[in-house]
Amino acid sequence: xxxxxxxxxxxxxINSCTANKQHKSNIRQIxxxxxxxxxxxxxxxxxxxxxxxxxxxxxxxxxYADISSNKNYTVKTIQNVAxxxxxxxxxxxxxxxxxxxxxxxxxxxxxxxxxxxxxxxxNTEITIRQLATxxxxxxxxxxxxxxxxxxxxxxxxxxxxxxxxxxxVFNDPDSIIxxxxxxxxxxxxxxxxxxxxxxxxxxxxxxxYSNVGTSLAAYIVERSTGKSxxxxxxxxxxxxxxxxxxxxxxxxxxxxxxxxxxxNPTTQLPFYKMITFPxxxxxTSVNDLSKFLMELIKGYNGNGTILSTDSYKQYFxxxxxxxxxxxxxxxxxxxxxxxxxxxxxxxxxxxxxxxGGDPGVLSIMFFNPETSIGRLMIFNTxxxxxxxxxxxxxxxxxxxxxxxxx
Numbered sequence: 001x002x003x004x005x006x007x008x009x010x011x012x013x014i015n016s017c018t019a020n021k022q023h024k025s026n027i028r029q030i031x032x033x034x035x036x037x038x039x040x041x042x043x044x045x046x047x048x049x050x051x052x053x054x055x056x057x058x059x060x061x062x063x064y065a066d067i068s069s070n071k072n073y074t075v076k077t078i079q080n081v082a083x084x085x086x087x088x089x090x091x092x093x094x095x096x097x098x099x100x101x102x103x104x105x106x107x108x109x110x111x112x113x114x115x116x117x118x119x120x121x122x123n124t125e126i127t128i129r130q131l132a133t134x135x136x137x138x139x140x141x142x143x144x145x146x147x148x149x150x151x152x153x154x155x156x157x158x159x160x161x162x163x164x165x166x167x168x169v170f171n172d173p174d175s176i177i178x179x180x181x182x183x184x185x186x187x188x189x190x191x192x193x194x195x196x197x198x199x200x201x202x203x204x205x206x207x208x209y210s211n212v213g214t215s216l217a218a219y220i221v222e223r224s225t226g227k228s229x230x231x232x233x234x235x236x237x238x239x240x241x242x243x244x245x246x247x248x249x250x251x252x253x254x255x256x257x258x259x260x261x262x263x264n265p266t267t268q269l270p271f272y273k274m275i276t277f278p279x280x281x282x283x284t285s286v287n288d289l290s291k292f293l294m295e296l297i298k299g300y301n302g303n304g305t306i307l308s309t310d311s312y313k314q315y316f317x318x319x320x321x322x323x324x325x326x327x328x329x330x331x332x333x334x335x336x337x338x339x340x341x342x343x344x345x346x347x348x349x350x351x352x353x354x355x356g357g358d359p360g361v362l363s364i365m366f367f368n369p370e371t372s373i374g375r376l377m378i379f380n381t382x383x384x385x386x387x388x389x390x391x392x393x394x395x396x397x398x399x400x401x402x403x404x405x406x
Contacts, residue, residue, distance in 0.1 A: 029402065030402055045061070045259060050374070050399050051297070051376075061073045076287050077258075083357065084289070089218050091307060104127070108125075137199045149169060183212070187212070230249065237306055240306050246283060250271075252283065257285070262382065280358055318339040333348060
C-alpha cells in the first residue's frame with residue numbers, strides 16, 4: 001500500500017512537471033512571437049494578458065511607455081482604456097439597483113434635474129435600460145467631440161497637436177465644465193449644444209452606439225446613490241477587486257506610471273481627460289484590468305463577487321434582436337455591436353467583452369464563455385490603416401493560439 005501511494009505521487013509529480021514545463025514553454029513562445037510582430041509594428045508600447053476565472057495565465061508588456069526616455073511599457077503601466085470603461089458603468093448600474101437606489105427600467109427623468117426627451121417622440125419616456133443597450137435614441141453630436149476633451153494642466157505643449165483627426169479638440173483646462181452642465185447643454189430642450197442630439201428613432205427600437213448615453217447612465221448612478229461615480233465605483237468595484245492602480249482621474253492614480261500617448265510612432269499627444277469620463281476615461285493597467293476580466297468570467301459562471309448571481313444574469317443577458325439593428329455586425333467576432341447586455345457586448349460568434357478607441361488609445365477585452373478564457377490588450381499608439389489593424393489582430397491571435405493551463 002505504501003509503495004502504491006509513492007507510485008501515485010511520482011506519476012503526479014512527473015505529470016505536473018511536464019505540464020509546468022509546457023506552460024513555461026508556451027509563455028516563452030507567446031512572448032517571442034509577439035516580439036516578432038512588435039518589431040514590424042507601428043505601436044510604441046502595449047501590454048497583454050490571458051486569464052481564466054482563477055488566475056492570470058499570461059501577462060507581459062512590450063515596447064515603450066515613453067520613447068524619448070526608453071521607458072518600458074509593462075503590465076503595471078497605466079493609461080486610459082477608452083470604451084472598455086463602459087463595462088464598469090453596467091456593473092455600477094446593477095449594483096445601484098441591488099442597493100435599491102434605482103430600477104433599470106425606470107424612466108431616466110425620474111432621477112435628473114433637467115428634462116431629457118427625444119423631440120421626435122416627446123411623449124415616449126427614455127429608460128435606463130435603453131441607455132445601457134444603446135437604444136435610447138441619444139446620439140453623439142459634433143459638440144460631444146469638440147467640447148468633451150480637455151488638456152491636463154501644466155503641460156509643455158510645444159510641438160504637440162491640439163486636435164485629433166480634425167474632430168476631437170483638446171480644450172483649455174481652465175474652461176472645463178461639470179458633467180451635469182455638459183449633459184444639460186447637449187440634451188435638454190434649451191441646451192446650447194442640443195442640435196442633432198437625438199436620432200429620429202423611437203426610444204427602445206434601434207441600436208445606435210452612444211457615448212453620451214453612457215455618461216448619462218453614470219450620472220444617474222450619482223443622482224440615485226448620492227455618491228460621485230468615482231467614489232461609488234471605487235467602493236463597489238475597484239477596492240473589492242484590489243484594482244489599486246486604477247481610477248477615473250489623474251489624481252486617482254500614481255501619474256509617474258502613466259504612459260505617454262501617441263498619434264503615430266513619432267508624434268506624441270498631450271495628456272488629456274474627458275468631461276464624460278465614464279464613457280471612456282477609465283485609467284488602469286493590464287495587471288488591474290485582468291482582475292476585472294477574471295471577475296466578469298466568474299460572474300458569467302455564477303461565481304462573481306461584486307454582484308449577485310441574479311444581477312450578473314441581467315448584465316450578461318442579450319437584450320436585442322435583428323429588429324433592433326439596421327446593419328448588424330456579423331463579420332468581426334470581437335465586435336461588441338452584434339448584441340449587448342447591460343453595457344457589455346457580444347460578438348456574433350459568442351465572445352463577450354468590449355473594445356475601445358480614443359486619441360492614442362486602442363484596447364480590447366473579450367472572453368470565451370465556452371472555455372472561460374479571456375484576453376485583453378492595451379496600446380498607447382493610434383492607427384487607422386490596414387497594416388495597423390492586421391498587426392493588432394496578429395497579436396490577438398497569438399494569445400488565442402496557445403491554450404494555457406487552466
